[in-house]
Amino acid sequence: MVQLSKGANGIYGEAAFEVLAKAQELERQGKNILHFEIGEPDMETPENIAKAGIQAIQDKKTHYVPSIGLLELRKAVQDEVEKTRGYRPDLEQIIITPGLKPGIFFSMLATVNPGDEVIYQDPGYPTYGSVSSFLGAKGVLVPLLEENEFRMNPDDIKERITKKTKLIIVNSPQNPTGSMMTKSEMDGIAELAEDHDIFVVSDEIYSKMTYDTDHYTPTSRDEAKERTILLDGFSKYYAMTGWRLGYMVAPKNMAERLQDFLVSAVSCTAAFTQWAGVEALTGDQSFIPKMMARFKEKRDRIIEGLNTIPGFSCQAPKGAFYAFPNIKETGMTSQECADHLLYNAGVAVLPGTAFGPYGEGYLRFSYATTLENIAEAIVRIKDSFE
Numbered sequence: 001m002v003q004l005s006k007g008a009n010g011i012y013g014e015a016a017f018e019v020l021a022k023a024q025e026l027e028r029q030g031k032n033i034l035h036f037e038i039g040e041p042d043m044e045t046p047e048n049i050a051k052a053g054i055q056a057i058q059d060k061k062t063h064y065v066p067s068i069g070l071l072e073l074r075k076a077v078q079d080e081v082e083k084t085r086g087y088r089p090d091l092e093q094i095i096i097t098p099g100l101k102p103g104i105f106f107s108m109l110a111t112v113n114p115g116d117e118v119i120y121q122d123p124g125y126p127t128y129g130s131v132s133s134f135l136g137a138k139g140v141l142v143p144l145l146e147e148n149e150f151r152m153n154p155d156d157i158k159e160r161i162t163k164k165t166k167l168i169i170v171n172s173p174q175n176p177t178g179s180m181m182t183k184s185e186m187d188g189i190a191e192l193a194e195d196h197d198i199f200v201v202s203d204e205i206y207s208k209m210t211y212d213t214d215h216y217t218p219t220s221r222d223e224a225k226e227r228t229i230l231l232d233g234f235s236k237y238y239a240m241t242g243w244r245l246g247y248m249v250a251p252k253n254m255a256e257r258l259q260d261f262l263v264s265a266v267s268c269t270a271a272f273t274q275w276a277g278v279e280a281l282t283g284d285q286s287f288i289p290k291m292m293a294r295f296k297e298k299r300d301r302i303i304e305g306l307n308t309i310p311g312f313s314c315q316a317p318k319g320a321f322y323a324f325p326n327i328k329e330t331g332m333t334s335q336e337c338a339d340h341l342l343y344n345a346g347v348a349v350l351p352g353t354a355f356g357p358y359g360e361g362y363l364r365f366s367y368a369t370t371l372e373n374i375a376e377a378i379v380r381i382k383d384s385f386e
């Protein structure tokens with residue numbers, strides 16, 4: 001039989017979508033399932049943003065636009081990066097993408113060769129490992145330890161750097177642990193990258209989803225001009241997951257190549273989505289603090305609840321909307337515990353191992369749901385262990 005490419009056999013999917021499919025099958029059988037598996041806000045896109053998108057469609061902004069993105073949106077991103085990261089990138093460095101995820105794919109395609117090594121957090125977002133494997137690169141895992149509040153330490157990276165290291169990927173606030181790295185840790189990583197001539201991709205999709213802790217980017221050191229690439233997007237903090245809108249800030253020579261990736265892969269990001277993005281960045285920003293106040297209440301409620309379940313213990317995340325309890329004392333593996341909760345408690349969660357081997361002994365709860373569902377889930381989980 002004719003064989004698929006090595007890349008096609010290397011790439012892999014995401015457990016969240018598999019668990020969702022299992023949960024939906026149970027729902028079809030009439031079971032009531034509480035959903036804690038999918039990582040998206042439970043709020044709707046703010047009305048001013050949705051209206052801007054609708055208006056753009058009515059104004060016939062439904063054609064091809066430049067691959068690199070609309071000038072109006074790129075200018076808004078330029079102001080945004082200056083405001084939030086403290087440096088003003090050149091317009092030539094800014095590229096609009098359909099969601100942040102293509103930014104991961106394209107920046108890895110642009111930097112990594114087969115046989116290179118890519119360093120990333122474990123447990124971590126599965127796309128980094130999947131794309132490394134697709135490219136025939138070696139994923140080098142940095143374990144995130146509970147005793148270090150799941151933060152990646154520059155010393156742990158240093159030990160893993162070899163002549164083949166081409167890229168370090170950082171994600172803070174982090175999925176799935178909700179950890180956030182400190183300024184000195186970020187600076188330490190950027191410094192290591194300089195010393196060893198390595199690229200750094202910084203996935204900052206949760207940059208505005210923090211609880212009383214400041215967000216830092218490793219890209220401020222070289223202003224994304226030489227070796228760092230900033231990735232951010234509208235999916236999470238503007239509740240726009242389905243609109244597919246993100247951006248990259250990259251060194252100019254790379255940005256030129258990235259444009260051609262976009263031409264070849266998608267032509268451009270949808271025009272009306274980009275106009276909605278202009279409104280998101282330049283319009284009323286009160287949605288984000290309101291959403292985060294609600295998430296804080298949910299966080300406090302779920303952490304308190306999880307810590308009352310025998311065999312569970314959970315630190316409070318500093319950002320994003322995920323709780324990552326340690327379940328080692330239940331005597332189950334992550335997968336066994338996730339299956340137990342789905343089939344015996346009707347609570348859909350992800351096993352920590354969906355984010356890499358160092359996720360063993362943990363579960364991920366996305367608490368983008370109602371306070372009532374959180375309270376109900378805690379009761380059901382306790383009952384399921386009795």
Ligand SMILES: Cc1ncc(COP(=O)(O)O)c(C=O)c1O
Nearest residue numbers: 039099100101125175205233235
């Ligand atoms: C760390 C991280 N990066 C990227 C993404 C994907 O973002 P987008 O939906 O904008 O492609 C997610 C979504 O869950 C994420 O958790």
